[in-house]
Structures are given as C-alpha cells and as structure tokens.
Amino acid sequence: MRDRAPFWTPATRPEDILLEGDWITLRGLPPLPQVMVSGDLDAYRAAHDLPEAVGLLAEAEDPHYAVRLARRRMLVVGTELSPRDAGWSAGCATSPMTGALAAFEITGPRAMDLVARATALDPYRPSPSAALLFAGMQGVLYRHGEALRLHIDRGLAAYLANWAAATSLFPDGADAAAPQT
Amino acid sequence: MHIYTCPFCGPRPETEFHFGGEAGNDRPDGDVPAQAWADYLHYRQNPKGAAREIWIHLTCHEVFVMTRDTVTMAAQPGEPIPSDTTDRGDA
Ligand SMILES: [Zn+2]
Numbered sequence: 717m718r719d720r721a722p723f724w725t726p727a728t729r730p731e732d733i734l735l736e737g738d739w740i741t742l743r744g745l746p747p748l749p750q751v752m753v754s755g756d757l758d759a760y761r762a763a764h765d766l767p768e769a770v771g772l773l774a775e776a777e778d779p780h781y782a783v784r785l786a787r788r789r790m791l792v793v794g795t796e797l798s799p800r801d802a803g804w805s806a807g808c809a810t811s812p813m814t815g816a817l818a819a820f821e822i823t824g825p826r827a828m829d830l831v832a833r834a835t836a837l838d839p840y841r842p843s844p845s846a847a848l849l850f851a852g853m854q855g856v857l858y859r860h861g862e863a864l865r866l867h868i869d870r871g872l873a874a875y876l877a878n879w880a881a882a883t884s885l886f887p888d889g890a891d892a893a894a895p896q897t
Numbered sequence: 898m899h900i901y902t903c904p905f906c907g908p909r910p911e912t913e914f915h916f917g918g919e920a921g922n923d924r925p926d927g928d929v930p931a932q933a934w935a936d937y938l939h940y941r942q943n944p945k946g947a948a949r950e951i952w953i954h955l956t957c958h959e960v961f962v963m964t965r966d967t968v969t970m971a972a973q974p975g976e977p978i979p980s981d982t983t984d985r986g987d988a
Contacts, residue, residue: 772906786957787905836898836910845906847956849913854956 728874730818735877737886740824744873748819749796753782754789756807763806766792772843775859783858783867785847791817791856791867817856818870821863826885831857831864833883851879902974903954904961917951920962943967951978 730744753760757769761782769782769790776783780794797812822830828839834851837843846858853876856867868876881889899911919941925933942948945967952963952975961975 787959789957836900836912838908841908843907843909845903845957847906849910849956852912 725874728877730820730870730873733820733873733877735880735886735889737824737889738826740822740826740830740885742830742877742880742886743821743823744877745819745821747814748793748817748867750813750817750867751792751795751797752785752789752811752813753792754809754811757782757784757788757790759806760790760792760808760810764792764795770846770858772837772846772848773839773857773859773864774842774846776865777860783846783856784844785856786845793819816870817867818873820866820868820873820876821860822866823863827864830880830883830885833885851876899970899972901952901963901972903957903959904975904977905959906954906957909954909956913954913956915953915955917953917960920949920951 731746733742733744735742760766761769766780766782767777769784770776771784776793778794780792782790782792784790791813796814797810799812802810802812831837831839831850835848837848846856848855848857850857850866850868853868853872856865858865866876880886883889900908901911901914902908903914922937922941925937948965948967950963950965951960953960954975959975959977961977963975964973965971
C-alpha cells in the first residue's frame with residue numbers, strides 16, 4: 717500500500733510551541749492533569765477540598781483548582797483521574813481530560829492584545845464561565861500567576877500556533893510555528 | 898458583531914451562539930390532525946418586531962429563550978426555559 721505518511725506534516729507537540737513577540741510570549745505547557753466534572757459541582761468541591769470554580773479571566777491558584785465551564789460543569793486542574801475511576805459517582809460524572817486539552821500560557825504586557833484578536837468579549841466584564849470561542853476554537857481562559865492560561869483541544873494546538881503566528885503580534889512567528897521534527 | 902446575553906455566562910459575542918428556532922413551536926402530542934403537523938414542521942410566525950426565539954450558547958450548552966427585535970436587531974437578555982430543570986441550583 718502506498719505510504720501516505722510523508723503527506724502529513726508531523727504532529728506538533730503543544731509543549732514544543734513557543735512564540736515570542738514584542739512584549740508577548742505564547743508558550744505550550746507540558747500536559748496538565750485535568751478532570752472534567754459534570755453534575756453536583758458543590759458536592760465535588762467539598763469532597764475534594766477545591767476552591768470555588770473561577771470564571772472568565774479570573775485568577776486560579778495552584779496546587780489544584782477548578783475552572784467553571786457551564787452551570788453544571790467545571791474543569792479541575794492539578795488532579796489526575798485514572799480512566800478506571802471515571803464515570804458516575806456521588807452525583808457527578810468525571811472524565812479524564814489530561815490528554816484531551818492542551819494548555820498554553822500567554823505572558824507579557826501585550827498578552828491581552830492576543831485575546832482581543834481572538835474574541836469580541838469585553839475583557840473587563842466578569843463572566844461566571846471561563847469557556848469561550850477563542851479564534852473559532854472552544855477554549856477555556858483564565859489567569860494563573862502572571863500568565864493567561866488557555867486550554868484548547870490538543871489536536872488544535874498546531875492551528876493555534878499558526879493562527880497566533882499570523883497576527884502582527886509575532887513578527888517572527890511564521891518560522892517559530894513551523895512543525896518541529 | 899452582535900452581543901447576546903446567555904442566562905448563565907452573561908454577554909457574549911454572537912459567534913458563540915446557535916439559533917434553535919421559534920420559541921413556543923412545540924411538537925404536537927398524540928393523535929393530531931395533519932394541519933397541526935404541517936404548522937409544526939413547515940409554518941413559522943416570522944413576526945415584524947419582537948420575536949421569541951430559542952438560542953443555544955455553544956460554549957456552555959445552555960438552551961434559552963431570547964426576545965429579539967427583527968427590525969432593529971436589539972436583543973433582550975436570554976431567559977432560562979421554565980421547564981428546564983438544569984437551570985435550578987448552583988448558578
Ligand atoms: Zn453560556
């Protein structure tokens with residue numbers, strides 16, 4: 717059978733993505749432990765000693781935290797869940813998301829300029845949900861320390877790098893976003 | 898860009914939403930005449946002015962009712978659907 721492998725560009729590892737512009741950096745993180753929780757969020761938070769789930773552009777703090785995605789759904793970061801333990805339990809459905817979502821950090825004084833290119837959201841207006849459409853992708857956006865953290869589908873990491881590189885914020889972006897072999 | 902207001906998330910860009918049809922166009926139940934099926938499937942009210950519509954916020958999956966003026970495009974904040982049990986609780 718014909719070998720079609722060379723037709724496809726090599727998959728980009730999110731943690732290999734690094735774009736540096738003037739006063740802004742976009743960096744992929746190594747996989748973060750993540751669990752999606754749906755159902756009785758208060759009960760889950762109480763049972764796992766989690767703080768209130770943060771909303772859009774709100775500040776999350778280590779070692780583990782929750783980010784609100786919907787009325788009855790949140791993403792827990794910093795907690796690993798074995799697929800063996802996933803499913804319904806105590807009013808909640810839990811799903812491992814570590815491999816599903818790639819996390820990025822946007823840092824620098826112009827970090828919010830990239831957000832402005834990605835969404836028409838009002839950045840000064842709080843929203844209880846941190847889920848948004850970011851450059852057309854389903855994403856999760858909040859603050860973590862000095863950085864903005866963005867989670868997107870892992871398979872879209874290369875698209876995010878290409879999209880960001882094409883903005884005027886990263887003058888040398890085209891080379892940096894090329895797949896690394 | 899229009900800004901619509903999800904009952905849970907608040908004001909969001911229109912691209913985060915999907916139109917779900919006219920509000921109140923409920924599926925006929927039981928043994929119903931052909932005309933009722935035709936009304937449900939094919940005929941819309943398309944009012945000039947205030948229109949009650951079902952919208953879905955794609956990022957949080959909230960399904961809600963929004964009143965939108967079909968002349969001025971002004972949109973009222975979304976309202977939770979009263980029969981929707983998922984809107985009780987932890988907001
Ligand atoms: Zn919403």
